[in-house]
Amino acid sequence: MDEKQDALDRLMTAELSRRNFLKMSAFAGIAASVGGVVTLDFLSPSSAQAAKPFNFALMADHHTMGPKNNYMKLRCERAVEEMNKLNPQPDFLMSLGDHVHDGSDEQMKFFDEIFAPVKTKIKYITGEHDWYLDMGESYHKHFGETTYSWDQHGVHFIAMNTVHLRDFWTARGLTAEERMGYAGTLNSPVGGPFHVGEKQLGWLRDDLKKVKKSTPIIIFSHSPLYYYYKPWNFWTEDAPEVHLLLEGYEQVQVIHGHVHHIVKNRIGNINFDSSLSLGWPHPYPTSGLPAGSPQMPRANPANIYGGLGWELNRVGEDGGVDMRYHEWSREKV
Ligand SMILES: [Fe+2]
Ligand SMILES: [Fe+2]
Known part of the structure; x- marks a missing residue:
């Protein structure tokens, strides 16, 4: 112990x-x-190796709300249009969660319609906004599994559900909508921090048994898989348990959503990078920002694309990920 x-x-x-x-x-x-x-x-440089360099796209925190907020739709449509123009197409698009805002089947149908024209394969993980209205029922129907892994170009990819919350609703007698509301509020008075959970940790332990230490690993999580800023739930309580399981691997990259801004970190052998949001930008927390994090320009309220965007990332021959932010604030709209 x-x-x-x-x-x-x-x-x-x-x-x-x-x-x-x-x-x-x-x-x-x-x-x-x-x-x-x-x-x-x-x-010595890492001996980790991917089979060949390749690209994959990332989009996160779309927070589509159906017809009640057309801005979210416009942003997603712009991202889809830009990505579909790429030649060659990225190997896949990872959608990092909070696809919708209120967790409803209706909003997920709306999301599916916007993303139907995407040419490449879309993979999904869940955010808390996709989950807590019906505890994943609509998520599974529209997006499939939340915990899975696959091998591609010599890289082992892992997708996880990192937004488990301890049951704060049953004893309080909350409705599904109230549960969703609390779970989806950053500085919620109830709810507590996110967890990976024992079951998924067991799954990860088994999954990694077949992965060599020299194989590059890329993990997708919704919440940051470390302790960033607890008052806004930029926090995964049992993340250190995941770090322990990853000890000894030569090239490990975690990419997360949820924070709605660009942030980098490194803990031990693990690199952490966030994805931009397509819904709205969050400011940086007042404390807890890891040293060396890049500053992000404040969003211009007059620009509906300000502080937002998506990524087309490059995986190099060593399996390391070059995060290539396509941030709309830096472009003429
Ligand atoms: Fe979000
Ligand atoms: Fe989130």
């Missing part, structure tokens, strides 16, 4: 400090000197 707690603590403070770096350098030097040759193997 102590050993596990130690590992968790280490992972949550795992930005490699200069002090640790020097300690590791000294250790590696001494260890290798015993054999007479000094090598700093841990400084």
